[in-house]
Amino acid sequence: MVKNLKKQLICTIITIFSTLFSYAQIIDLNRENPYKKVFVDTDNFGASYLDILEVALPKIKTDSIKFSVLNDLAYYWHTRNLNKALSLTIQGLKITKQKKDTLWHGKFQITQGAILLRMEKLDSAFFVLQEAKSKVRKQDLPKLNTELGYVFERRGLIGKAADYALESLRLGEELQDKRAIAMAYSDLSNLFWKQSKFDKGLEYGLKSVALFEEVGINDLDYDFTLYVVGNNYLALKKEEEALKYYKHAIAIGERYGFYNNLSDIYISLTDLNAYLNEFEQAALAGENAIKYANLLDNNFMLMRAWLSLGNAQNLEGKYLSAIESLQNSIRIATVDFGDNYYLSQAYNSLGRAHAGNHDYQEAYAAFAQYDLLQSKVFTAEADERISQLQTKFEVAQKENTIKLQETEIKKQKLRETLIFVISVMLFIVLSLIYFAYQNIRKKRILLQQQNKEKEFLLKEIHHRVKNNLEIVSSLLALQSAQITDEKMVSLMLHSQNRVHSMSMIHQKLYQRNNLSKVEMKDYFVNLSQYVLDSFGNDNRISLKVDMEPLEVDIDMAIPLGLIVNELLTNTMKYAFPNNKKGEILINLSNSNKNDYSLNFKDNGIGFVDNKASEGTGFGTQLINLLVSQLGGFIKKNNENGASISIQFSFEKTA
Structure with a gap:
């Protein structure tokens, strides 16, 4: 007897301290934020949380905090006693009306609608919720639409209920309110379950559970969602999974009442x-x-x-x-x-x-x-x-076996007729699909032929342009053979190299499958070798094209080829006097989609001012014009030879 009394005393003391601790966790009027909203700011409380809120309510002086506590009391009492919940809601409506607080009056109407709905007063719930729409803030509308959806679900109008759930989802996504999105998914899961679309119901239910757990509060709606997921698992005959969710939901429900x-x-x-x-x-x-x-x-x-x-x-x-x-x-x-x-x-x-x-x-x-x-x-x-059902009733009443057999024969004939009709329709559909496929196949073959013809024509055009440019280059070579003036011969050679650099572009194009792109590394190697050969310097000059293979548009390749041709020509003429040996390095790269960098370097004597007068200056002018055409700029460096860097952005115009 004494032991039992001791145990009861210890339990009472523990309960008192637990209640006091929970009270301090939820309500502390000395804090800057005196009320940690239940199931939002904290879940550190037991089944007595409603008692704690009721005790604290008369002591709260600030209207907004008082309304928040009273609204939570009313809403969560509706999970235990609907009449008490309604009484608390009416109290809140009366106070907010006296204070002329329209916002909180609308929030209490949302709670009132939820309670009336569960009291089977569907018309009253709908009226109150509609009236609240114009009073509350946008962030309160997902919950309001959720309750309106419940009204139509209870009326059996599942399609209309789904409309409200989807509106809650839209608002939740717009407000980035994860809890509102989770609740909308939960409602859709429940509606799909009612429509026997269990796979879809399970999909939305699991999405909802994941979002609720991300928020991290085990509230009434999370508890309901676990139950809905269990229902979908059960309908899919996954009993173990269903039982797991039901047990989890029971644990939360029993903890909070x-x-x-x-x-x-x-x-x-x-x-x-x-x-x-x-x-x-x-x-x-x-x-x-x-x-x-x-x-x-x-x-x-x-x-x-x-x-x-x-x-x-x-x-x-x-x-x-x-x-x-x-x-x-x-x-x-x-x-x-x-x-x-x-x-x-x-x-x-x-x-x-x-x-x-x-x-x-x-x-x-x-x-x-x-x-x-x-x-x-x-x-x-x-x-x-x-x-x-009428047929079954008559058969059972009259015990007419013949009638039952005739009915079964009719059903069999109906099934056979239905199978025949479906087969015919399926044959028609498959025939249409086949003819459509054949038509598409013929069009595809025709397009492939047309593409091949156009590709052949383009290659032929590039081939002819290349041949014409080679003829021009040959004419320049023949003409230069008749000239004795060394400067004129040099100018003719430069022009010949420029023409050849362009002809090589077209040669590359008709030799490749891609008729709009030129691979620049191979092009630079061939162009450089041609220029070196034209100056007779291929043995004493070492040239390296240090770059990854890079394809560029023809509109970019031609000016780049002319620039490199001019740079190579100037280097051959001025960088290595007295048959001095040397090295040349060429590099083209792109840092992103449209930004490019062309780098040209030699280890010759570098840029010398008094040498500027030796040439006509046309090469330098041409380089500047071509760089301007590419929308770029030039940087020069005179350390350990001449170094030129051209930065430009290139975007093909339509």
């Missing part, structure tokens, strides 16, 4: 255990679902809890118990229940229970209600379903 989520999860656990033929576990889960729904005083949860229990009893073969449970579910739903999806499931299960109990007339009536509700949710072909 999220009765609505706990009821949801136990409903799904009832379905899971029944599917695994663990009927005792299914019954316990169903009882827990009903318990939490009653604690919350939420007919929507209670209706679904009885539905899940009825489904489990159907699978176990306890049809009378199933009928009783399912009738409880339908009775709780009432006429203006709104959610045609779950109500249709209840009638479907009730029909199966009656059929299992050989009460086919009642089964027919239940299935008729199911089809009617399904047509509202999914626009299914209700008449065909009712006809099938």
Whole structure:
């Protein structure tokens, strides 16, 4: 007895200190930010966090902090007691109206809409939420649209609910609000699950979980998302994965007292255990679902809890118990229940229970209600379903085996007809695809032929241009042979080299597959060798083209070839007097897409001012004009010989 008293005393002391510690963590009026918002700024609290907020509320003097605490109290009480949550919300609406605080009045209306929705007052919830739209800030709209989506989901209008979820997603992305995006993904996951698109539902659910975990707060919506992911896994027959998510969701729900989520999860656990033929576990889960729904005083949860229990009893073969449970579910739903999806499931299960109990007339009536509700949710072909049920009812009533066989024969003929029609349509589609493919193939062959013809013509043009330039070069050579003036001979040689440098460009083009690009390294090597040969200096001058292979456009290659030709010519004439041996280095590179650098260096005597008068200056003028044409500039260096660097940017114009 004494030991028990000691244990109780220790537990009480621990609870008191834990509560005080949690209070200090959440509310501290001496801090600059006195309220660490629950599930946003901190999750360092236990199941008593609502009690902590209620104790602190009267002591808070600042309106904005008071409204924030009161709104959180109202919102999170709706996970435990809807009536108390509504009472707190009305208190907040009254105070904010007195203070003429429109923004906070709108926020309390969002909370009010969430509570009214769960109290089955869908029209009132819709009206309040619509009124709040013009009062709140843009960052509050994702949550408002989420609640509006729930209203239409509860009405069975899944398409309209999806529109609001997508609007929440758009706003979340625009505001870069990860939590809003996560919530939108969660809603879409749930809607896809209701539409039996489980792979898509799982995809969006896992996206939502990842974003919630990135934010790092285990709140009500994260808990709900775990449950939705579990539902999709269960529908895909991945029971172990589903159970893992359900257990995680239960742990959070029990820690914070999220009765609505706990009821949801136990409903799904009832379905899971029944599917695994663990009927005792299914019954316990169903009882827990009903318990939490009653604690919350939420007919929507209670209706679904009885539905899940009825489904489990159907699978176990306890049809009378199933009928009783399912009738409880339908009775709780009432006429203006709104959610045609779950109500249709209840009638479907009730029909199966009656059929299992050989009460086919009642089964027919239940299935008729199911089809009617399904047509509202999914626009299914209700008449065909009712006809099938009517046939089954008549067969069971009259025990007419012949009639059943005739029906099966008709179905078989219908299937055969359908298969034939599909086969014909498939043949037509495949034929069209084949003819389209043949047409495309013919066009492709024609285009290839045309391209080859154009490529041949271009190569022929480059070949003829090269030949014409070679003729000009030869004419210059013949002309120079008739001239005795050394200066004129030199000028003719220079002109001959310039023409040859251009002809080599066209020769490179028609010898390559690429008719618009010239590979400059090989071109510089050939051009340099030609110039050295023309001056008879190939043995005493060592030339190196130090660069990676680089392809450039023809509009850039021609001026570069002329520049290098002029530089080589000047070097041969002036850099190595008295048959002095020397070295020449050429390099072309590009640092990025359009920026290029041409570097030319020799180890000769360098730039000498008094030598400037020896030439005509035309070569230097030509180089400057060509560099200007390329949009570049020249840098000269006179250390250890002459060094010239040309920097330019080149972008081909249309």
